[in-house]
Amino acid sequence: MPDLATPLIAWYRTHARDLPWRHPGFGAWGVLVSEFMLQQTPVNRVIPHLQAWLARWPTPAALAADAPAEAVHQWANLGYPRRALWLHRAAVEIVARHDGDVPADVDALLALTGIGDYTARAVAVFAYGQRHPVVDTNTRRVLARAIDGRAQPDPPSRRDLIAMTAILPDEVTASTIVNAATMELGATVCTARAPRCDACPLAAACAWRAAGYPDTGDNRRRQARYEGSDRQARGAVLRMLRDAAPTPIPLAEVIADWPDARQRDRAVDSLIADGLAEASEGLLRLPT
DNA sequence: CTCCAGGTAC
DNA sequence: GTACCGGGAG
Numbered sequence A: 001m002p003d004l005a006t007p008l009i010a011w012y013r014t015h016a017r018d019l020p021w022r023h024p025g026f027g028a029w030g031v032l033v034s035e036f037m038l039q040q041t042p043v044n045r046v047i048p049h050l051q052a053w054l055a056r057w058p059t060p061a062a063l064a065a066d067a068p069a070e071a072v073h074q075w076a077n078l079g080y081p082r083r084a085l086w087l088h089r090a091a092v093e094i095v096a097r098h099d100g101d102v103p104a105d106v107d108a109l110l111a112l113t114g115i116g117d118y119t120a121r122a123v124a125v126f127a128y129g130q131r132h133p134v135v136d137t138n139t140r141r142v143l144a145r146a147i148d149g150r151a152q153p154d155p156p157s158r159r160d161l162i163a164m165t166a167i168l169p170d171e172v173t174a175s176t177i178v179n180a181a182t183m184e185l186g187a188t189v190c191t192a193r194a195p196r197c198d199a200c201p202l203a204a205a206c207a208w209r210a211a212g213y214p215d216t217g218d219n220r221r222r223q224a225r226y227e228g229s230d231r232q233a234r235g236a237v238l239r240m241l242r243d244a245a246p247t248p249i250p251l252a253e254v255i256a257d258w259p260d261a262r263q264r265d266r267a268v269d270s271l272i273a274d275g276l277a278e279a280s281e282g283l284l285r286l287p288t
Numbered sequence B: 001c002t003c004c005a006g007g008t009a010c
Numbered sequence C: 001g002t003a004c005c006g007g008g009a010g
Helices: A005-015 A028-038 A043-056 A060-064 A068-075 A082-098 A106-110 A117-126 A137-146 A159-167 A172-188 A230-244 A261-274
Strands: A278-280 A283-285
Touching: A005 A172, A028 A043, A028 A082, A028 A117, A043 A068, A060 A082, A068 A082, A068 A230, A106 A117, A117 A172, A137 A159, A137 A172, A159 A172, A230 A261, A230 A283, A261 A278
Parallel strands: none
Antiparallel strands: A278 A283
């Protein structure tokens, strides 16, 4: 196994982007909120929303004291609005179970709503300085190329955590940097479509490069089309509720001009099932 | 068309 | 293991 940690650390020192959540003292709550927003959403779209969110709710207790509707409304057009609901639930759980302090223990973090393997370890590592493997889509791609010699990673699995652990230095501070540097490399250099291998600190050690950049196939899931999808319909319903909030909307007026009435009804029902909307007396509103 | 600091529930 | 969940930018 080649040493990837040393070149990653050296590269990160000079190439890391200056992102808000990387500033010392940003705080565990700030890190947690940023990680929720960064789930499937690019950095540049997150930053303004993150700052507005933390200005309004500087602590888990502040968010927990407001209605879920406020969280869904503040989430605006970030996408995957269940994350807003989950973040609110997590804040309530943090107040109930941890006296309002974001827990540092991975298992305690995993027990919070909306937090899985990635987010739990990201908070434990980046907010609390612990040594754990932090594995996101960028990390999986870097490891697939540098170690396995494959163009694209397999679908996420527990093996990813083992693979990442294998390249982490024993020393805690260095392991934190390697976690961040691997994600950063995947986000800015070892990208999915047009990697800049001439600028890569791992070029000398990369198995994919050594093999001549073979096209090893692509086992990733294909994303469903968005145009005309149920997701688009849900987004339209929720946007209407946000724009009207706090005023509820008569059910008969909810995206009344949507071309597919069946799909519109399905969208409303699924939003209610997710807890993102509530219906009563013929009116639809954000969750109270 | 593709991609994106994932997680949940079945 | 698979399906589902937004929206914007390239």
